Amino acid sequence: MKSVLSDKRAIGVLLGPALLVYTLVMLLPMLWSLGYTFFTGSVLGGFDFAGFANFARFWNDPNSGPAVLFTIKYALLVTVGQIVFGYLLALLYTFFLKRASNVVRTLVFFPVVLPTVAVSLLFQKMFEFAPQTGLVNSFLNGLGMESVDWLGNPGTAFVVIAIMDIWRAMGFYGVLLYTGVIDIPDDVMEAARLDGAGTFSLIRRIVIPLSWPVIIAAGIFSINGTLKVFDSIYALTGGGPGTSTTPLTLYMYRTAFAGGDYGYGSTIALMLTIMCLLVTVAIFRSTARNSKEFS
């Protein structure tokens, strides 16, 4: 019977096209990019072999340090924000709104599907300083405070980026974590309540530990996305003012396309890939230890 479903020709016909496209358009370019890291130049100007010069350059580059630092700072803050607010939403859905949570869930989710460019432009206008006083500054003026040039200063520009990316994604993590929270068996909750646990100790001692695996999974998804952030920052601040809000992805893009240096661009992309891998592995290992503690 095994032979009927192990027909080699059928496997080839079904799997072949996907494997071919995937290999040609993703795997090979990936390896090719690895090759680029040993060269300088571009497709228009020709390539020169450079050995490990690109890696040395990355180490000494005055722009690469801040870009790495910004990437980490952004990824940590936004991931924590997305998960914490997402989890608060999940608790709100489960313990307060209960069956009625459908409408709120649907509304809070919609920024997830909106085009990033459109959301970025909307936030640009909302946080505008001049010539039009934007929504946020009007609100501050109404409270008797001065307008703030949100996108004109590195610190406040970072705040706007973080607020926007948390606003965009918290509904998504709300839904994701909600599925983890409602999966907790009712009798466990009931037993804890009968033992006299209040809502807060119930959440702290039962709900959070039991939904911990989902929280970690959501954290891994989130940090994988935030380390690769490009669209929202490109459209909102363009990396500015100056280069103060430039993550690695954007720095790579500028180096390769505006600067015409494919070799160094690929080196930056490789560094980013290594960061993504390291972070994912690190979280996986730490959770393996944590889940042992809980059980």
Add this chain to the structure above:
Amino acid sequence: MTNTAIASPRPLKPARRRRSVRSVLGKIPGWIVVAVLLIVFVYPLVWLVLGSLKTQDEFLNNPTWALPENWFNFSNYSIAWESTAHYLLNSVIAVFPSLAICLLIGTAAGFALEIMVFKGRNTLLLVFLVGIMIPGQMILLPLFSVYFNLGLSSTLWPLIITYTATALPLTVFMMATYFRNIPREIFEASTIDGASTLKSFFFIALPMMRNAIFTIALVQFFFLWNDLLIALTFTTDDSLRTVQVGLLNFTGQFGVVDYGPTFAAICINVFIILALYLVLNQRVMRGLAAGAVKG
């Protein structure tokens, strides 16, 4: 509580009233949170729509929360539509063929990897998974070189090909997960009844997977339609721009000067997606949560 009720039935009524008053009062903070949530998530969109109906004069002279003076001022939309229509067409031409090809070959690969029996299935699935993790920056430069050398740079082919490939890993992975829940016996039986494996795939597996395919199509549609990085890299000419790149350049073109048309352009972009989402929201939420590995 039930004990006291049985022991002394008389104080039951006032006690219950006191409890219900307390529980109503206790719910007020919760409802305030919900109200704030709704304002934070809905008001920006309302403000966007109101803005799209205002004239430049209103933008500069009236407070930003003022209602439009003429509710039927659609002139901003006609200006925005002039350029957006073409970008929309480009997006449609790039996204839908990629979606169709990706779903067909991705479903076939998922079928082969889960239902068919051969050595190395799990390794291949892992190879596809790598593609989900890798940042897009890692494949852009070699692809740009190849498209340039093949003379495809002034067409939409680079977008169609790259979209098909980048959507493929998640499609294969999700399809494999769906096929895992289907007993292999169904396909063994149909093969014994005389259908070839390919026939089983086209006439049994595909119709059975209709729902799953639709869900994945939705998820991938949002990813591809909202993409900025790939579109930005491969659309070197204004006539090739997708709706996202076009929107970004729309503000570049009119910039701070023309608020109304910019708001209208953002509105067009937002409401196409929002309409789709409002019709299919439950499905979209479930699908995106299932495809969360994309990060």
